[in-house]
Amino acid sequence: MRSEFYSFNPEITTEKIKNADIVWVIAPWLANKLKTKKFKNKKVLCSVYHLDESQSNRDDIENFKKFDQYVDVYHTISLKSKIQIEKYTNKPVIQIPLWVNTKDFYPIMNKIELRDKYELDRNDYLVGSFQRDSLGSDLSKPKLIKGPDIFLEIVKKLSKQNDNLKVILAGKRRDYIIKNLLDLEIDFKYFEMASTETLNELYNILDIYIVSSRIEGGPQAIVESATTKTPIISTDVGVASQILNPESLFDSNKPNSYFSAVPHTEFAHKKVKNYETPQGFKAFRSLLSDLYES
Numbered sequence: 001m002r003s004e005f006y007s008f009n010p011e012i013t014t015e016k017i018k019n020a021d022i023v024w025v026i027a028p029w030l031a032n033k034l035k036t037k038k039f040k041n042k043k044v045l046c047s048v049y050h051l052d053e054s055q056s057n058r059d060d061i062e063n064f065k066k067f068d069q070y071v072d073v074y075h076t077i078s079l080k081s082k083i084q085i086e087k088y089t090n091k092p093v094i095q096i097p098l099w100v101n102t103k104d105f106y107p108i109m110n111k112i113e114l115r116d117k118y119e120l121d122r123n124d125y126l127v128g129s130f131q132r133d134s135l136g137s138d139l140s141k142p143k144l145i146k147g148p149d150i151f152l153e154i155v156k157k158l159s160k161q162n163d164n165l166k167v168i169l170a171g172k173r174r175d176y177i178i179k180n181l182l183d184l185e186i187d188f189k190y191f192e193m194a195s196t197e198t199l200n201e202l203y204n205i206l207d208i209y210i211v212s213s214r215i216e217g218g219p220q221a222i223v224e225s226a227t228t229k230t231p232i233i234s235t236d237v238g239v240a241s242q243i244l245n246p247e248s249l250f251d252s253n254k255p256n257s258y259f260s261a262v263p264h265t266e267f268a269h270k271k272v273k274n275y276e277t278p279q280g281f282k283a284f285r286s287l288l289s290d291l292y293e294s
Contacts, residue, residue, distance in 0.1 A: 049217020099280025128206040132173035139175040147212035226272035231263035
């Protein structure tokens with residue numbers, strides 16, 4: 001994200017904090033790596049994607065409150081997160097979905113050739129999931145806010161309807177889902193360290209991408225699916241309701257509602273246009289300009 005912002009906005013960016021008028025902390029956990037004295041005489045913009053309000057993770061809220069004294073303006077991706085964050089601060093919270101780089105993510109027409117490349121049967125029904133599902137502290141346990149248990153429940157039922165179902169996984173910390181897919185004897189293919197080029201191709205071979213999260217700031221998979229014209233359905237998290245057709249949403253508390261959700265690929269592709277590069281930087285540049293002028 002940082003390298004893309006530098007690349008598309010060279011005239012207003014610097015990699016040296018001491019030369020900056022504004023410090024953009026692009027993820028709140030990065031604040032722990034910065035010495036607060038570096039913020040002296042500077043404006044601070046901090047991106048927060050969602051806050052975990054569960055009793056089991058009170059550190060998330062406490063760390064937010066601790067860093068709040070140094071922040072001038074917050075940025076978040078979705079309207080849902082904006083409402084949540086405003087409960088814990090009196091600082092302005094600006095909602096702008098993250099951009100998606102169309103040089104990296106775009107539709108590919110020849111799906112058959114792509115399936116052959118990855119040695120996938122042309123008749124396979126491919127279900128995608130590219131986001132982590134396991135706890136960093138214990139990879140055998142699910143990261144429940146990401147809803148891997150919901151994903152597995154859906155896939156289990158789909159596999160009974162389709163003998164050719166195969167799950168396509170990418171990204172790190174997929175241990176929980178992999179173990180359960182093995183136990184369920186559901187076929188899958190895993191691309192752990194997929195390059196951006198590979199990830200784009202994987203989106204393009206899918207029959208469906210499923211976002212099953214209970215809590216989510218983004219996820220970026222929604223805008224990436226939309227811009228690659230990948231059929232997608234999602235729980236009503238993050239930017240889902242801002243980009244996807246209402247018929248493409250299902251209830252995380254009712255996994256069976258998945259079966260009434262319908263992908264609307266062209267609808268999502270049209271909606272995501274405002275967030276594609278270079279247009280996707282327009283609102284961020286305006287935010288930074290207003291912060292500088294203040």
